[in-house]
Amino acid sequence: MxxxxxxxxxxxxxxxxxxxxxxxxxxxxxxxxxxxxxxxxxxxxxxxxxxxxxxxxxxxxxxxxxxxxxxxxxxxxxxxxxxxxxxxxxxxxxxxxxxxxxxxxxxxxxxxxxxxxxxxxxxxxxxxxxxxxxxxxxxxxxDPESNSNKEIQLKENEIRFIKLACEEKTYKEIADEMFLSPKTIDGYRQHLFEILGVKNRIGLVLYAIKNGIVEI
Amino acid sequence: MxxxxxxxxxxxxxxxxxxxxxxxxxxxxxxxxxxxxxxxxxxxxxxxxxxxxxxxxxxxxxxxxxxxxxxxxxxxxxxxxxxxxxxxxxxxxxxxxxxxxxxxxxxxxxxxxxxxxxxxxxxxxxxxxxxxxxxxxxxxxxDPESNSNKEIQLKENEIRFIKLACEEKTYKEIADEMFLSPKTIDGYRQHLFEILGVKNRIGLVLYAIKNGIVEI
DNA sequence: TTAAAAAACAGGAAAAACCCCTTTTTAAAA
DNA sequence: TTTTAAAAAGGGGTTTTTCCTGTTTTTTAA
Known part of the structure; x- marks a missing residue:
């Protein structure tokens, strides 16, 4: 059998x-x-x-x-x-x-x-x-030479923010939608730019798409 | 059989x-x-x-x-x-x-x-x-009502511009790279926003990706 | 050749994005 | 309970983007 x-x-x-x-x-x-x-x-x-x-x-x-x-x-x-x-x-x-x-x-x-x-x-x-x-x-x-080895861990709110940043919204509108101060949103933005190594919101959007954070 | x-x-x-x-x-x-x-x-x-x-x-x-x-x-x-x-x-x-x-x-x-x-x-x-x-x-x-039926024909330069707009560049930098005045670039931008129905550069980037103008 | 259309370019101004640095609030750890 | 760290919020500034209304130049077509 x-x-x-x-x-x-x-x-x-x-x-x-x-x-x-x-x-x-x-x-x-x-x-x-x-x-x-x-x-x-x-x-x-x-x-x-x-x-x-x-x-x-x-x-x-x-x-x-x-x-x-x-x-x-x-x-x-x-x-x-x-x-x-x-x-x-x-x-x-x-x-x-x-x-x-x-x-x-x-x-x-x-x-x-x-x-x-x-x-x-x-x-x-x-x-x-x-x-x-x-x-x-x-x-x-x-390979320790390859630096791309550390996984970036995003916070829940950061992900929510990124998703909204991938729409045609202003940061002000995003702040309203998340019930947070525009200044907090600005903080998210700045922090994300730093840890993701991007220069502006365009870079953020590209990162989000490449990494499957948003569907397009 | x-x-x-x-x-x-x-x-x-x-x-x-x-x-x-x-x-x-x-x-x-x-x-x-x-x-x-x-x-x-x-x-x-x-x-x-x-x-x-x-x-x-x-x-x-x-x-x-x-x-x-x-x-x-x-x-x-x-x-x-x-x-x-x-x-x-x-x-x-x-x-x-x-x-x-x-x-x-x-x-x-x-x-x-x-x-x-x-x-x-x-x-x-x-x-x-x-x-x-x-x-x-x-x-x-x-449906003739549906306007989405006319294929949007982009100019060579517009496409070049869109591709650069999908990178982390300022319009000034794009102008330099295309050997054009920043004002011309601004004209492209404005025109594209209109014909593509987007509100800002984020929308332009999303359009470009969705329509295969840029590879990501 | 000339008129019309399209492309390139401009001034000026408001809005949004970006940046740095500080304070308050919240949550967790010692 | 005090200390610490992170999240949220704010102040104040520069740069970039966006928008509007033009003009000049080049291209296209009649």
């Missing part, structure tokens, strides 16, 4: 999710148990007692509850979960963020399908799987 | 392409003949005499030769091709562009997989298939 490993897929693009399920199901050793459209659905199920599958294939970019948020939850409540992150982008920061939160592997969606199979097998056998690309990124991040 | 219709999939994300193939192959009536990673590969094959498949599933956003470029080629050399566009984004402009170039259907990748089956069936039977979303977009674009 062949033992099949259960897989859960989390991806907001249903067509992709189901297609991927179809592919995974075509492997004898694996069977897709569920597909979810976002992290919340997965978390809800796990929280209500569902057993962990052998592997979770987790999309990074999702609305509602994205890959990173989901990883953080899993790290806290289900640290033994084996997660392979799936992503369109190869942004260094995102990759590191997922790995730092316990992802066992990171696959770009443009890989050869055979690599998925290999990734699944390897994660089960060895506990992790990383492509050349990810390994390189990892190495680079460990 | 069941007759199966041949499908070709074009998508740079191999994992998605193969997964989708797996899903399509699971339908009795359809079989995937090829998967290509970009428009060029498809075009090359067609140009060298390959017969058209029943339906082409064509990703919109691809490197090398994207969906729109591919549609333009097909419109010219293989106008009888039945193409269903696949896309992540529901940007009105892109949808219209694909349809204008002869796509028979436009599916967002977050649809229910069952809808794909329906789309394939319908395109074969009726020649086209459109979801509610696309129909609405179409209607809106035909």
């Amino acid at each position: 062949i033992k099949t490993h259960e897989i859960i897929i989390v991806d907001d693009h249903l067509l992709f999710a189901r297609s991927l399920a179809s592919l995974v199901d075509s492997y004898d050793e694996y069977t897709v148990k569920y597909t979810f459209q976002n992290g919340s659905e997965l978390v809800a199920k796990l929280a209500s007692g569902m057993a962990l599958p052998a592997i979770i294939l987790l999309d990074v970019k999702m609305p509602v509850m994205d890959g990173i948020a989901t990883m953080k939850w899993l790290k806290k409540y289900k640290p033994e979960a084996k997660v392979i992150a799936l992503s369109m982008e190869d942004e260094e920061k995102t990759i590191l963020n997922m790995l730092r939160n316990g992802a066992k592997g990171y696959l770009l969606k443009d890989i050869q399908p055979s690599l998925l199979k290999k990734a699944l097998d390897t994660v089960l056998e060895q506990g992790y799987f990383h492509t050349e690309k990810v390994t390189t990124t990892l190495m680079k991040s460990l | 069941i007759k199966t219709h041949e499908i070709i999939i074009v998508d740079d994300h191999l994992l998605f392409a193969r997964s989708l193939a797996s899903l399509v192959d699971s339908y009795d009536e359809y079989t995937v003949k090829y998967t290509f990673q970009n428009g060029s590969e498809l075009v090359a094959k067609l140009a060298s005499g390959m017969a058209l498949p029943a339906i082409i599933l064509l990703d919109v956003k691809m490197p090398v030769m994207d969906g729109i470029a591919t549609m333009k080629w097909l419109k010219k050399y293989k106008p009888e091709a039945k193409v269903i566009a696949l896309s992540m984004e529901d940007e009105e402009k892109t949808i219209l562009n694909m349809l204008r170039n002869g796509a028979k259907g436009y599916l967002l990748k977050d649809i229910q997989p069952s809808l794909l089956k329906k789309a394939l069936d319908t395109v074969l039977e009726q020649g086209y298939f459109h979801t509610e979303k696309v129909t609405t977009t179409l209607m809106k674009s035909l």
Whole structure:
């Protein structure tokens, strides 16, 4: 009797999710148990007692509850979960963020399908799987020369401010909307310029977009 | 004997392409003949005499030769091709562009997989298939009231200016870089604010990003 | 060639953004 | 309870952006 490993897929693009399920199901050793459209659905199920599958294939970019948020939850409540992150982008920061939160592997969606199979097998056998690309990124991040290694932690209000700053509003209007003094807003602005290394509001907007703080 | 219709999939994300193939192959009536990673590969094959498949599933956003470029080629050399566009984004402009170039259907990748089956069936039977979303977009674009129908044509210099405005530069610096008077730059600014319907430079930057004038 | 349109340029002024430095309030730690 | 640190608010200033109303120059087309 062949033992099949259960897989859960989390991806907001249903067509992709189901297609991927179809592919995974075509492997004898694996069977897709569920597909979810976002992290919340997965978390809800796990929280209500569902057993962990052998592997979770987790999309990074999702609305509602994205890959990173989901990883953080899993790290806290289900640290033994084996997660392979799936992503369109190869942004260094995102990759590191997922790995730092316990992802066992990171696959770009443009890989050869055979690599998925290999990734699944390897994660089960060895506990992790990383492509050349990810390994390189990892190495680079460990390089002390590379200064870009410290994660910037933004406060709740700062994020609220940034989001509003990415609209066509004046600081005065933002202050009103946040029920704060314009001077406080000015303080946020100044502080953010400093820690993010930007020169003006344009830089702030670009930072916000590049780092997924705002959707456009 | 069941007759199966041949499908070709074009998508740079191999994992998605193969997964989708797996899903399509699971339908009795359809079989995937090829998967290509970009428009060029498809075009090359067609140009060298390959017969058209029943339906082409064509990703919109691809490197090398994207969906729109591919549609333009097909419109010219293989106008009888039945193409269903696949896309992540529901940007009105892109949808219209694909349809204008002869796509028979436009599916967002977050649809229910069952809808794909329906789309394939319908395109074969009726020649086209459109979801509610696309129909609405179409209607809106035909509505003469909707002013958003006239494509905004930007001048060379305006585009140069916009690109620089998306960096952390002052208008003075931009003027220097373009060898123009700051007053001319101010004229560009004012004119662009008007025709693009934005209130300030932030709006301009957002417009530029949304419309692919700048890469971020 | 000439009239019209578009592009470049300007003066002046208000509004907004940006900057530095201080004080008050709040929250947490010793 | 006192000390400390951070968040919020303020004072007062410079620079940049934005806006309005023009003129001059260049380009386009009749």
